[in-house]
Amino acid sequence: MSAKVVRNYVNGSWVTSKSTRRQQVYNPATQEVIAEVPLSTKEEVDKAVQKAHDAFHEWRTTPPYTRARAMFKLKNGMEARFEDLARMVTTENGKTIDEARAEVRRAIENVELAAGIPTQMMGYNLEDVAQGIDEVAIRQPLGVCASINPFNFPNMVPLWFLPVAIACGNTYITKPSPITPVSQELLFELLDECDLPDGVVNLVHGDEEVVNALIDHPLVRALSFVGSSRVGKIIYERSAMLGKRVQAQGGAKNHMLVMPDADLPKSIANIMGSSYGCAGQRCLAGSVLITVGNIHKQVVDGLAEAASRLRVGYGLNETTQMGPVITQQSLKRVHSYLERGQEEGATLILDGRQVKVQDCPDGNFVGPSIFDNANSEMSIVKDEIFGPVLSVMNVPDFDSGIEALEKSRYGNAASIFTQDGGHAREFKYRVRAGNIGINIGVAAPVASFPFGGMKDSFFGDLHGQGPDAINFFTDRKVVIERWF
Ligand code: NAD
Numbered sequence: 001m002s003a004k005v006v007r008n009y010v011n012g013s014w015v016t017s018k019s020t021r022r023q024q025v026y027n028p029a030t031q032e033v034i035a036e037v038p039l040s041t042k043e044e045v046d047k048a049v050q051k052a053h054d055a056f057h058e059w060r061t062t063p064p065y066t067r068a069r070a071m072f073k074l075k076n077g078m079e080a081r082f083e084d085l086a087r088m089v090t091t092e093n094g095k096t097i098d099e100a101r102a103e104v105r106r107a108i109e110n111v112e113l114a115a116g117i118p119t120q121m122m123g124y125n126l127e128d129v130a131q132g133i134d135e136v137a138i139r140q141p142l143g144v145c146a147s148i149n150p151f152n153f154p155n156m157v158p159l160w161f162l163p164v165a166i167a168c169g170n171t172y173i174t175k176p177s178p179i180t181p182v183s184q185e186l187l188f189e190l191l192d193e194c195d196l197p198d199g200v201v202n203l204v205h206g207d208e209e210v211v212n213a214l215i216d217h218p219l220v221r222a223l224s225f226v227g228s229s230r231v232g233k234i235i236y237e238r239s240a241m242l243g244k245r246v247q248a249q250g251g252a253k254n255h256m257l258v259m260p261d262a263d264l265p266k267s268i269a270n271i272m273g274s275s276y277g278c279a280g281q282r283c284l285a286g287s288v289l290i291t292v293g294n295i296h297k298q299v300v301d302g303l304a305e306a307a308s309r310l311r312v313g314y315g316l317n318e319t320t321q322m323g324p325v326i327t328q329q330s331l332k333r334v335h336s337y338l339e340r341g342q343e344e345g346a347t348l349i350l351d352g353r354q355v356k357v358q359d360c361p362d363g364n365f366v367g368p369s370i371f372d373n374a375n376s377e378m379s380i381v382k383d384e385i386f387g388p389v390l391s392v393m394n395v396p397d398f399d400s401g402i403e404a405l406e407k408s409r410y411g412n413a414a415s416i417f418t419q420d421g422g423h424a425r426e427f428k429y430r431v432r433a434g435n436i437g438i439n440i441g442v443a444a445p446v447a448s449f450p451f452g453g454m455k456d457s458f459f460g461d462l463h464g465q466g467p468d469a470i471n472f473f474t475d476r477k478v479v480i481e482r483w484f
Helices: 042-060 064-080 082-093 097-114 162-167 182-191 208-216 229-241 264-280 293-308 328-343 398-406 421-430 466-472
Strands: 008-010 013-015 022-026 033-038 124-130 133-141 144-148 171-175 201-203 220-226 245-249 254-258 286-292 347-350 369-372 389-395 413-417 435-438 474-482
Touching (some): 008 042, 042 133, 042 144, 042 171, 064 082, 064 097, 064 162, 064 182, 082 182, 182 201, 208 229, 220 229, 229 245, 254 264, 264 286, 264 293, 264 389, 286 293, 286 398, 293 347, 293 389, 328 347, 328 389, 389 398, 398 421, 421 435, 466 474
Parallel strands (some): 171 201, 254 286, 254 413, 369 389, 413 435
Antiparallel strands (some): 008 201, 022 033, 133 474
16 A cells, blocks of 8 residues: 655645655654655745735735734644644654654744734834934734744744744745655644635645745745754855845754752753753754763763663653654664764763664664763764764863863754852853753743854844744834824
8 A cells, every 4th residue: 555645735725746756754663654755846836935925915914813813723723633743743753752742832832922923023113203203113024934844843843933924924835854744734734724814824845846946936035944054054045145034043063061069860860851852853952961070970870870771662652761763864874973983082881772672673773872081073072963872071170161062063052060150150151052051951942032043053143933033024114204
């Protein structure tokens, strides 16, 4: 029996792409083919963009309260099908069911934020900027906007953008990752029930060809990208050349600093969640640990002990604590870094290749791994491995820790574990990362704060989420008026 082909959603209808190019979608825990995804064509993108453009005028003149009502409907739909959405995330991405539930909860929070658009989109004014002259700042939607999404949060990441974008009066096209496209098909089934006018939201599956067609289309005004820095930079440059508004959230290599005064049991529990949650496939995963002074051995021993007890397995099993990595290619990449780290001189004190999952022999499983005696020049510290591999190094003092951390080309997140307010303040003041955790291993901002990123982790100006998102999805216009 052939696998179900995921559908595009264009102008309020489900359509099967005519593309002859298709890709299989796997369950990473079992290798079962769960669907096929079409790699849609340039012509199909053009049609979706045209329809979104045609829908724009009616939608932007729809009162913000009415647009917000669609967000309440979407939230209700997501709550009603919460468990289905979470199970699909686990099925196509591999993360544990609890991690998937947390993802869907965060996704809903972004919809809740957008439901507040009638106040968030308000402008401001000042009377008598000169005698008898008033000045008013207003926000207006841009037109057709689009997002290009990664595999690792297939339900949530697209919702960093779509709800705020359409609540602001834009029309929209989502392109999911072709590795995990089914979660967005489910989400669009819910959007289909929100009574949105045809063309306001559209779903187009595909790869690079769809992305380039979206960037190059003259009617697409703004693009949001989330994925690797390599691709983010390509997209940022191509979009900027065409004068598009673009935000590109890229990859990461997040460092964590443990001070000698840290609360060890709590810090170790936090570091475990940061490094091995979602099998290390989070842009906020802590993948480098810097211990300061003589606390090193206690931290490493504690981590090795906790990590070796982690239950690795099928994410739909409620007792599983860590799922597989996404593809066979990812598994090979993780294995190759486990080799390379040793060649570079680090000590592999926990080797995830030893872990076998009896009931899923074909899954892309690799257990938690730990390198000790790493340093900033090694590829295991420089490169984003995007798997459950933690590299640990020891430095004599706080300043050396900051120095090591600052060598990274990435600046997505950084955390410190300490009980000393002075060090915590210095850390947040000096470290160039968009999300800072103080005794928090996964520094994930809630929907009302921007999701930061610095250095090679972000290309652009305005981030996703929070007030940045409202600014990204609107043009600010100032009216200066005098009446004779
Ligand atoms: P990826 O860069 O491979 O793919 C992301 C998207 O870009 C996909 O939709 C893909 O189809 C498209 N794409 C791939 N190659 C392209 C090309 N040459 N031209 C145009 N489009 C292309 O990323 P991924 O493997 O799906 O996701 C993992 C990455 O995402 C990691 O680097 C992770 O750190 C990052 N990420 C970052 C954030 C953040 O907020 N900074 C959040 C989640 C994930």
